[in-house]
Amino acid sequence: MTGFDPRVTPVRSDLAASHLQGRVTAERYAEGTVREVIEAHTPVRRAPFPDAAIATEALKGERVTVYEFTDEGFAWGQLADDAYVGFVATNALVAPGPVATHRVSVLRTLVFPGPDIKLPPIGALPLGAKIALAGVAANVAGTTAPFATVAGGGYVPARHLASIDAAEADFVAVAERFLGTPYLWGGKTSLGIDCSGLVQVAMTACRIACPRDSDMQERALGEAVAPEADFSNLQRGDMVFWPGHVAIVRDPATLLHANAHHMSVVLEPLAEAIDRIRRAGCEVTSVRRLQLG
Numbered sequence: 001m002t003g004f005d006p007r008v009t010p011v012r013s014d015l016a017a018s019h020l021q022g023r024v025t026a027e028r029y030a031e032g033t034v035r036e037v038i039e040a041h042t043p044v045r046r047a048p049f050p051d052a053a054i055a056t057e058a059l060k061g062e063r064v065t066v067y068e069f070t071d072e073g074f075a076w077g078q079l080a081d082d083a084y085v086g087f088v089a090t091n092a093l094v095a096p097g098p099v100a101t102h103r104v105s106v107l108r109t110l111v112f113p114g115p116d117i118k119l120p121p122i123g124a125l126p127l128g129a130k131i132a133l134a135g136v137a138a139n140v141a142g143t144t145a146p147f148a149t150v151a152g153g154g155y156v157p158a159r160h161l162a163s164i165d166a167a168e169a170d171f172v173a174v175a176e177r178f179l180g181t182p183y184l185w186g187g188k189t190s191l192g193i194d195c196s197g198l199v200q201v202a203m204t205a206c207r208i209a210c211p212r213d214s215d216m217q218e219r220a221l222g223e224a225v226a227p228e229a230d231f232s233n234l235q236r237g238d239m240v241f242w243p244g245h246v247a248i249v250r251d252p253a254t255l256l257h258a259n260a261h262h263m264s265v266v267l268e269p270l271a272e273a274i275d276r277i278r279r280a281g282c283e284v285t286s287v288r289r290l291q292l293g
Helices: 171-176 195-205 214-220 270-279
Strands: 033-037 041-045 054-059 063-069 074-079 085-089 102-104 108-111 123-126 133-137 147-150 155-157 161-163 223-225 239-242 245-251 254-259 264-269 286-289
Touching: 054 085, 108 155, 171 195, 171 245, 171 254, 195 214, 195 245, 195 254, 214 239, 214 245, 214 286, 239 270, 245 270, 254 270, 264 270
Parallel strands: none
Antiparallel strands: 033 063, 041 054, 041 085, 063 074, 074 085, 102 161, 108 123, 133 147, 147 155, 223 286, 239 245, 239 286, 245 254, 254 264
């Protein structure tokens, strides 16, 4: 199994995806079964236990290729969107439904049982969740905007949705919406998010392909920038990397990042952040800049 990253390769010593047969060694190989995430968001864990560490989260509408259903009520598989591998609760998955037509474009929207804001919500969906629409419902007296009818049930404010192919213009602006969000290792929503999750969610909203973890992002995103000694030449949208951490340059003097020091998504003076992290024993490993447009 040398040379394969287990975070994005469906291989264990006892089991591997059948398409890897001949390339990796495992006790057995399995064809995948496609499932779809039905929960608003669900943890992807490193082991098939409810108290196992969270590696990332899968959002509603995401497809998962499952290679094993365990007796503990977990499915081991690979996410379609970023290829991450892990264990998802089986009851968070269903057979694939209609192809998604829209995605949630606000931090969080509510799902109602009917097209009426006075009804008690039956759920909530995070930014980036994908849904298939069955149509647009007429307004009920007292509402101010039309509702989109979700295939399979439920109504969502239409203005909270964007076409599945739509792209935000500025990933930094998307990330700024998460200011104040609690820090959560492996998180990807406004209920909790980590540093690389913030980068990934923001870039995905702009239809920029982005891997999940900070070391993957450092290798895959943009081009290296040689910073000045005082980092004064950085631009909005640059990404600053440390071992195990990434921050977004909001402007030449400010970083935007989810971090465990503040336990939230914050704006922090760039010079202060670099000095603080340096005093903790970590130096900047690289600065990366996207070439957009």
